[in-house]
Amino acid sequence: MTQIITTALGPVRLTGDNATRIWGMSNAERCRRMAESAAKAGSALAEGHELLFNLTYAFDPMLLREVLATPGTVFLWGTTPIVGQVPAGSDPSAAAHAIDLSDGRKLYNRQLRKLEQPFVRELTPATRRGIERQSYFGAYKGVTDLLTKYLWPELALWLTRLAASIGMTPNMVTAIGATLCVVATWLFAHGLYWTGMLTGFIFMILDTVDGKLARCTITSSRWGNVADHGVDLIHPPFWWYFWGVGLSAWGLALPGQTFALVMAAVVAGYVAQRLIEGLFIREFGMDIHVWGRFDSRFRLITARRNPNMVILFFALLAGRPDIGLIALAWWTIISLIVHAVRLAQAYAARRAGRPIVSWMETTA
Numbered sequence: 001m002t003q004i005i006t007t008a009l010g011p012v013r014l015t016g017d018n019a020t021r022i023w024g025m026s027n028a029e030r031c032r033r034m035a036e037s038a039a040k041a042g043s044a045l046a047e048g049h050e051l052l053f054n055l056t057y058a059f060d061p062m063l064l065r066e067v068l069a070t071p072g073t074v075f076l077w078g079t080t081p082i083v084g085q086v087p088a089g090s091d092p093s094a095a096a097h098a099i100d101l102s103d104g105r106k107l108y109n110r111q112l113r114k115l116e117q118p119f120v121r122e123l124t125p126a127t128r129r130g131i132e133r134q135s136y137f138g139a140y141k142g143v144t145d146l147l148t149k150y151l152w153p154e155l156a157l158w159l160t161r162l163a164a165s166i167g168m169t170p171n172m173v174t175a176i177g178a179t180l181c182v183v184a185t186w187l188f189a190h191g192l193y194w195t196g197m198l199t200g201f202i203f204m205i206l207d208t209v210d211g212k213l214a215r216c217t218i219t220s221s222r223w224g225n226v227a228d229h230g231v232d233l234i235h236p237p238f239w240w241y242f243w244g245v246g247l248s249a250w251g252l253a254l255p256g257q258t259f260a261l262v263m264a265a266v267v268a269g270y271v272a273q274r275l276i277e278g279l280f281i282r283e284f285g286m287d288i289h290v291w292g293r294f295d296s297r298f299r300l301i302t303a304r305r306n307p308n309m310v311i312l313f314f315a316l317l318a319g320r321p322d323i324g325l326i327a328l329a330w331w332t333i334i335s336l337i338v339h340a341v342r343l344a345q346a347y348a349a350r351r352a353g354r355p356i357v358s359w360m361e362t363t364a
Contacts, residue, residue, distance in 0.1 A: 004050075007032060008039035011050040011088065015081075018055040020123050023132060023217050024164045027055045027123055033218035034064050040222075045085060046071035052084045052092050058131045059083055060118035060138050061218070062109050063101075072096035077120045108361050110286070114142020115360040132216070136160060139215035142360075143289045143296045145306040148208055156208040163213050170214035171224045177206035178231050185235070189242035191249025193316050197309070200239070204306060207232065233274070236305045237267045243312065244325055252322040262329045269332035273303065276339045284346055288339065290358040295342060303328070303335035 003014045012035050018027045025033075031053040045051065049071050051064075059075070059082050067073045067085040074084030074095040081092035082101075092098075099105075106117050119134040121127055136157050140149075163173060180203040187196030210228055214220040241263060247253045254262060280288035289299040301307045308328050315324020346356055 003028075005032065007035040007051075009035045009043065009051065010045040013050050013052045015052065015054050016056040018123055020125055020128055022058055022123060022128060023135070024167070025217070027058060030058070030218060031055070034061055037218055037220060038064060038068055043068045048087055049085050050088045052081060052086055054080065054082050056080075056122055057082050057120055058123040058135065059120045060135070061215070062107065062138075063118050063120075066107070070097060074098050075120070076100045076102075078102050082120055108358070109142070110358075114140075116142070132161065133157065135216050136212055139212050143287070143299050145302075145304055146300040147204070147306040147310070149300065152205050152208065156205055156212060159205065159209045160212045160216060163209060164217055168213070169224075170210040170217075170219055171221070171227065173206055173210035173213060174224060174228050174231070177203045177210065178227075180206070181231060181235050185238050185242050188239060189245045191246035193243075193246065193312075193321055197313060197316065200309065204309070232305075236308070237270055239305070240266045240270075240308070240325065240328060243321065247322050247325070250321060252320070254322060254325075258326075262326060265329040265333050266325075269303070269329070269336045273332070273336045273339050276336075276343050280343055280346065284350075284356045286356075286358055288342060288346075290360060291342070291346065291356065293359050296359070298338060302338070303332040308332075 001015070001017045005012050005014060012031070014028055014031065020027065022030060035051060043065075045068070051067075052074065057077065057080075063075050063083050067075065067083055071085050072087075072095055074086060074092045074097070075082050076098055078100065079093070081095075084092050084095055086092050086095050101118065101120055104117055106115050108115050109118075116138075119131070119138055121131050121134065123131060137153070140153065180199050184196045184200040184203060187193075187199060207228070210224075214224065244254060244259055244263065253259075277288050280286075280291075284291075289295045289302075308331070311328050311331060312321065312324040315321055315327065350356055
């Protein structure tokens, strides 16, 4: 069975038929959403070309980005065409660039900062849950913090499935998370650290869920992305400031000058580190954390919200939230120095004529 549908991206040829649903939608709808999303992101088909989707299979969305970047490309599983950009009405098996993924080759996913084999799998009732699991973990960034990478992926998967099954949108999840973020800030300010930790922990998990839900259901939106990243970017210094305010409820308030120095280190260090990350992207066209293997490993523990919460958690276990805040300030300074050194090394490498590319691209 072959069907031609019209999308904002252009004509799409759907081959085969499949009644099995994935993430609450048909495979045809999933493919349509991928095409529409690509169009919103600015992609376009080459003149006289059409997209090809094989509905018998589910596949990693990064393959669509690859075929859109190179007209005439078709990804195969063995000899079976899965997805491609081909001349309208042509035989996909005769494509100029046919790439068989069944040999286990890995591709570099620049968007998610990881090197991996994209998943391709026949979609049936028996494989659906396994495919959903693969697509969920396929939507995970390869370079991130240790909590997001190791602690709660399984819980976030369960919540993502639940949200998709009841029709929640990523923006709904973001709104709930943002509310909990504000509540956690209030709890920290009043020294209710354990309750604040629990509230913040739920928010941090939902911060993973909204992005995964958007990627798995192909429902990302510009404003949803702005809201999600805006909350992520703004709230950490407020958490650390009001953690310091809440110390008075424990009788552990920092002296005025010490509090000012700690806050200067925490806030200025956080802002400076994020500015360095943005400058690296502007100058070298990639995230600083994917340049070398060291950078990717350091991202696990660098002074961002989640690793910082680990510091505060253990300090709270010891009954010394004040020392936890001071340790957080020192870790922020150390992380800032590491980032500044790596930025300087990148400039030096460029002046020496050495290319600045991700270690994952050179491994691919």
